[in-house]
Amino acid sequence: MFRIIVSLFIGSVIVALNFTSDWAEARVTTNxxxxxxxxxxVxxxxxxxxxxxxxxxxxxGNPLVQFNETIDYNEMFSWHDTMEEEYEEALEKGLPNPILYIAEKFTLSSPCGLIFQYRYSGRxxxxxxxxAFCCWMLTNILFSMPVILYAGYMMLATAAxxxxxxxxxxxxxxxxxxxxxxxxxxxxxExxxxxxxxxxxxxxCTIIGILVVMFDVMIPEKVKEAFSVGVDSCEDDDVSCGEGYLNTIFLEGVTISPLTTKRVSVSY
Incomplete structure (x- = not known):
């Protein structure tokens, strides 16, 4: 269960990081x-x-209500193509000057050129x-197969x-x-x-990948047992397989020969 929770946590974080808006932040309180x-x-x-x-x-605002108006704005500007249109819409809506000032820094006409830096690095x-998300999916598939070593490699690829x-x-x-x-x-x-x-x-992901690879090299059978793969229960000494019985009603006209076993004696 713990392994499943950790795996889901990693996958959820990778997806969420694509859509969060706090990779870098800046804050200031001023007039x-x-x-x-x-x-x-204000x-x-x-x-x-x-x-x-x-x-x-x-x-x-500090306080929130100033000049008989609630000052609480949260404006999103995306740069899929260009911010020029969104900036013009912000001007038409008459947004406060601080918001327009920051948004203008990310337009194509700004001498700062922030749009080029942030847009391409973000892409x-x-x-x-x-x-990394695709590598994480392959890792989970490989963990369910008797190739734990390659699952460890894919976890390292996810981290990379x-x-x-x-x-x-x-x-x-x-x-x-x-x-x-x-x-x-x-x-x-920042x-x-x-x-x-x-x-x-x-x-x-790096720690998990290194541990999986290391343990698979040192104690491969124990690792397979831990992940419940590659273990034949009938070959396990601690597990007894039940006997099977044939219903003779469905075997009319069928000749069944008893199984014979050969004994091999080994002399030392």
Whole structure:
């Protein structure tokens, strides 16, 4: 049961990591201009959450109600093709200035070029994660067959592709970072929960893969018994197989010859 739970945990995490929006995050609490053509200043928590398919920008007032308006925004911008259209829609809706400022940094016209960094790294990270998911499925299939050694190899391959996805996403940190300045404060994105969860899952897969390979080499029979594969119950000394009986009613006209056994004597 524990083995099943661990396997389901690994598979669920790999799938979930593709759709989370907290691979990288940035937060700041500051005073900022609320909306365009207005001198209203609000105090708010501003958050940037980066996923593999887009960004999520949050704005929450301190306090929540200011200027007779509830300030609690959570806007999603995806970069499947381009963010230009979504940015224009945000302008038409009249979203607060901090959200528009952050979203503008990810458009094609922005000098920061964040869209190119995050979009391509996210695509490659997602592709390698789905490859890791395929390796995980093959691992479970091989664990149900008398080829435990290859199941261990596939678990190591699962870990390798998880690490490849992390390396792909990490390329965004190797380029000059664009600093976001809102009001009198500034901030930049850093690794967040999903990135570290991917690291922990990759390490877990590595440990499991190494243990399976090592035990299969050292004690292969015990490993097969542990996974309930490749064990013939009738050949086990501790298990007695029951005798079979033939119903003679269904054997009319059939000649049955008794089985003969040969005894072999061995002289020393």
């Amino acid at each position: 900022a201009t609320y909306k365009s053509f207005s001198s209203a200043i 105090n708010a928590d501003i958050g940037l959450h980066v996923g593999l398919y887009g960004i999520n920008v949050t704005l929450k 490659y990270a997602s592709a390698t994660l789905w490859t 592709f998880i690490f490849f996805s992390m390396a792909s996403f990490s390329t965004i940190m190797n380029v000059p970072q664009c600093i976001f300045s809102i009001g009198t404060d500034s901030f930049e994105a 690794y967040s929960h999903s990135f570290w969860l991917a690291l922990a899952t990759g390490v877990l």
